[in-house]
Amino acid sequence: MGNKETKRFNVAVLGAAGGIGQPLSLLLATSPYVQRLHVYDVVPVVNGVGVDLSHINTPVQCKGFAGDLKDAEASAKTLREALAGSDVVVIPAGVPRKPGMTRADLFNVNAGIVAGLVEGIADACPKAMVCIISNPVNATVPIAAEVLKKKGCYDPKRLFGVSTLDVVRARKFIAEKAQIDPEDLDITVIGGHSGVTILPLLSQTSPKVELSDEEIEALTSRIQNAGTEVVEAKAGGGSATLSMAYAGYRFATSVMAALSGKSGIVECAYVPSDLTDLSFFASKVELGPEGAKSIVPFKDLSKFETEKLENEVKVELAKNIKQGVEFVANL
Ligand SMILES: NC(=O)C1=CN([C@@H]2O[C@H](COP(=O)(O)OP(=O)(O)OC[C@H]3O[C@@H](n4cnc5c(N)ncnc54)[C@H](O)[C@@H]3O)[C@@H](O)[C@H]2O)C=CC1
Numbered sequence: 006m007g008n009k010e011t012k013r014f015n016v017a018v019l020g021a022a023g024g025i026g027q028p029l030s031l032l033l034a035t036s037p038y039v040q041r042l043h044v045y046d047v048v049p050v051v052n053g054v055g056v057d058l059s060h061i062n063t064p065v066q067c068k069g070f071a072g073d074l075k076d077a078e079a080s081a082k083t084l085r086e087a088l089a090g091s092d093v094v095v096i097p098a099g100v101p102r103k104p105g106m107t108r109a110d111l112f113n114v115n116a117g118i119v120a121g122l123v124e125g126i127a128d129a130c131p132k133a134m135v136c137i138i139s140n141p142v143n144a145t146v147p148i149a150a151e152v153l154k155k156k157g158c159y160d161p162k163r164l165f166g167v168s169t170l171d172v173v174r175a176r177k178f179i180a181e182k183a184q185i186d187p188e189d190l191d192i193t194v195i196g197g198h199s200g201v202t203i204l205p206l207l208s209q210t211s212p213k214v215e216l217s218d219e220e221i222e223a224l225t226s227r228i229q230n231a232g233t234e235v236v237e238a239k240a241g242g243g244s245a246t247l248s249m250a251y252a253g254y255r256f257a258t259s260v261m262a263a264l265s266g267k268s269g270i271v272e273c274a275y276v277p278s279d280l281t282d283l284s285f286f287a288s289k290v291e292l293g294p295e296g297a298k299s300i301v302p303f304k305d306l307s308k309f310e311t312e313k314l315e316n317e318v319k320v321e322l323a324k325n326i327k328q329g330v331e332f333v334a335n336l
């Protein structure tokens with residue numbers, strides 16, 4: 006499994022004892038790009054998660070770090086220890102949805118969690134690539150940006166909202182329809198990561214998949230609501246964890262591959278962006294040794310996609326971004 010030629014990096018997962026955190030950490034513990042894996046959470050079992058991972062026969066050095074919600078100062082110190090020296094930090098900390106909730110309903114709890122963790126990053130590893138999974142991503146990424154700005158270490162190239170699961174799902178659902186291998190399908194998903202803000206560009210897949218207007222509408226809606234499909238199927242037991250761990254691993258792997266000097270690495274992500282009049286937007290991003298090397302413009306949208314972008318994606322995203330920015334301003 007190990008490749009002695011591959012450059013390896015120090016990675017921290019925050020929220021590592023959770024439904025996403027554990028399988029994501031498992032995958033990272035087998036990664037040829039990982040040197041050291043620190044897993045942090047606010048539940049004591051995370052120490053055991055670290056010990057468990059440390060028995061896997063790969064060169065990755067794994068260790069658990071447990072914060073304590075009853076002792077904020079001790080927690081912040083443990084967080085800084087977990088983060089020290091990290092090149093990449095992945096954040097799946099926070100509460101997931103239950104049936105009937107939207108991702109926006111998670112804001113009240115998760116906004117503060119993400120702000121606190123990003124403060125720790127600013128103190129302990131301000132140059133790290135920060136990959137945010139915690140929902141609502143459309144708002145938690147602006148929150149992270151504002152916290153980093155306040156701390157004087159904001160580098161927009163190093164901040165990512167992980168929207169990979171939208172691409173993973175789009176690939177899977179379209180490939181099933183086209184009866185091809187999902188890995189052979191390229192699809193761009195733009196906008197954000199919730200409901201109508203998720204806009205898969207079905208008109209420009211590669212290879213081109215011929216779809217009727219009805220099929221485009223149905224597939225767009227399924228991709229937009231796939232998170233809810235899982236939330237309902239889990240019936241109160243949480244949201245997507247395994248497919249998200251896979252997607253998070255895929256994104257972190259691409260970030261590390263680019264850090265190691267590999268070129269031509271492109272992933273969709275929700276990032277600080279000037280592609281539209283919004284300050285954050287998901288699109289294809291070319292990754293490099295310094296993080297986001299370039300934001301890949303989208304073009305030639307169909308009439309259906311243009312209408313969705315203007316009337317739904319941008320309207321909703323603007324509200325989500327504003328909410329995130331105002332949250333930090335009022336801290
Ligand atoms: N970006 C995306 O595509 C997706 C995002 N999500 C989001 O990921 C988040 C996590 O989901 P799950 O793992 O299913 O939830 P979970 O409840 O199973 O795990 C969350 C973990 O975060 C920990 N945590 C809470 N506060 C913390 C803090 N201050 N510091 C460190 N850890 C803390 C909890 O102790 C728990 O272990 C949710 O907000 C969910 O909505 C879920 C699926 C896809």
Ligand SMILES: O=C([O-])CC(=O)C(=O)O
Pocket residue numbers: 101102108140170231232233235236244245
């Ligand atoms: O739907 C949710 O709450 C979790 C999520 O972001 C997804 O599965 O895409």
